[in-house]
Amino acid sequence: MKLVLKKLSLPINASFSIWKDKQPCTDEIPHFHPEYEFIHVLKGHGMLLVADKIYPFSEGDLAFLGSNLPHLWRTDPYYKHNDVEVLFTHFSEDFLGKDFFYRPAMAHILQLLRKAEKGLAIKGKTKKLLSDKFSVMIKAQPFSRILFLLDVLHSLALSTELEELSDKSHSSTHIDTILMDKIYTYLSHHFKDDINLDEIAEVAHLSTSAFCKYFKKHTQKTFSEFLNEVKIRHACKLLIETDYSVSQVCYESGFKSLTNFNRQFKTITQLTPHGYRRQHLE
Numbered sequence: 001m002k003l004v005l006k007k008l009s010l011p012i013n014a015s016f017s018i019w020k021d022k023q024p025c026t027d028e029i030p031h032f033h034p035e036y037e038f039i040h041v042l043k044g045h046g047m048l049l050v051a052d053k054i055y056p057f058s059e060g061d062l063a064f065l066g067s068n069l070p071h072l073w074r075t076d077p078y079y080k081h082n083d084v085e086v087l088f089t090h091f092s093e094d095f096l097g098k099d100f101f102y103r104p105a106m107a108h109i110l111q112l113l114r115k116a117e118k119g120l121a122i123k124g125k126t127k128k129l130l131s132d133k134f135s136v137m138i139k140a141q142p143f144s145r146i147l148f149l150l151d152v153l154h155s156l157a158l159s160t161e162l163e164e165l166s167d168k169s170h171s172s173t174h175i176d177t178i179l180m181d182k183i184y185t186y187l188s189h190h191f192k193d194d195i196n197l198d199e200i201a202e203v204a205h206l207s208t209s210a211f212c213k214y215f216k217k218h219t220q221k222t223f224s225e226f227l228n229e230v231k232i233r234h235a236c237k238l239l240i241e242t243d244y245s246v247s248q249v250c251y252e253s254g255f256k257s258l259t260n261f262n263r264q265f266k267t268i269t270q271l272t273p274h275g276y277r278r279q280h281l282e
Contacts, residue, residue, distance in 0.1 A: 006031040008090050015146055016091035018138050024084050030072040030181055035090040036116060037065040038152075039073060040134055044084035045233040046075035047184045050119040051166035053218050054180045056229050058236075062127050063165065064156065066116035067093060072181055076188055076234065083241075087134055091149065109150075112157040119165030126159040179204060180218055191230045192254035197223060231255060232268045239277040246273045 008017070020042070030049055039048070041061045048057045049072040050065065057063075057073070065071055075084050093101060093113060101110045122130060130152055137148035156162070186203045187195070200223065201211035215223050235253040238244055247258055255261040265273050 006033045008033050008035050014142060015095045016089065016149060018087070018089045018134070018145065020138070021086050021088060022084060024075040025073055025086075030070045032068045032070045033090075034067050035092050036067055036113065037071075038087075038089040038134070039063045039065065040087040040089075040131065042085040042087055044075050044086070045237065046073065046084075047188065048073045048165075049181050049184065052180070053119075053166045054184055055121075055165065055219070056226075056233060058233060060127070060131070062122040062130060064116050064120045064122060065165075066113065066119065069117060069119055069166075071119070074184075074188075076230075076237075087138065089134070089137075089149070096146070108157040109153045112153060115162070115164075118167070120156075121163040121165055122156065122159070122161065123163060124161040126155065126161040129155060183215070187227060187230055191227060191234070192252070194256075195227065228264045229268055232265055235261070235265065235273070236269070236276060239273060240280050249273065 024044075025046070039062070041057050041059055043059055045056070045058045048055045048061075048063065049070075050063075051070050073086070100106060101113065133148055133152050133155075137145055137152075140148060183200065183204055186200065197208050197211065201208045204211050204214070206214060212223065215221075215226070219226050221229075231253045235249050238249045238252055239246075242249075244252065246262075250258050250261040253261070255264070262273065265271070265276070269276055271279065
């Protein structure tokens with residue numbers, strides 16, 4: 001399997017693009033493109049694969065990806081049309097002219113663009129600030145959009161609330177990207193089953209011990225921790241979109257024990273299942 005160069009088209013008379021996608025993403029092959037990309041998840045859950053790392057994403061998450069960085073975002077397979085809403089912003093480094101970001105006043109933004117070669121997760125107050133800016137930007141006129149984007153980049157360049165998403169830039173080998181995608185694809189379709197380490201290690205064509213080390217390196221979590229997060233994301237969706245009892249949600253999400261489900265739910269969301277449902281349905 002090879003990475004795909006994705007050709008992005010700008011709207012007519014636009015310097016960059018900002019748009020919402022409400023279709024579940026089921027792409028199988030990681031891609032890259034010369035444009036920089038902001039991904040802002042407004043609704044839904046799934047997986048973001050960035051170079052050699054894999055992360056679960058959920059509502060509110062915001063990431064900034066550099067030019068030609070291999071990535072793949074995929075919604076969990078049970079989502080349907082209108083269950084998902086993601087805001088994308090794409091721009092090229094020269095969208096304001098070939099040397100614009102090389103001028104002295106833009107030095108901090110140029111440094112940010114270089115940091116984005118490994119992908120950046122935006123956290124804390126900066127995430128809230130930029131989320132508000134994007135919600136206004138998408139409704140603005142073309143000239144105002146340019147000012148908003150520069151303001152976003154300026155705020156991001158000054159922020160200390162950024163986390164690198166990958167250890168490697170786009171010059172890295174593609175093998176890890178493809179293998180992590182294969183592992184997550186299997187998990188997303190079988191998380192309700194009783195998956196054991198031997199089984200998932202076989203999917204990755206690794207010994208059990210080698211898989212554990214590999215998975216921890218690329219997710220910063222143990223396999224059981226990551227699998228529990230996938231299950232809890234599904235449980236959150238069921239709590240909001242169905243009238244299932246907590247017990248039903250527990251077993252529909254792949255847990256065998258209600259006690260363990262409640263414990264994992266509280267650990268991951270900081271809320272009880274009843275509290276989560278109440279908070280999101282008020």
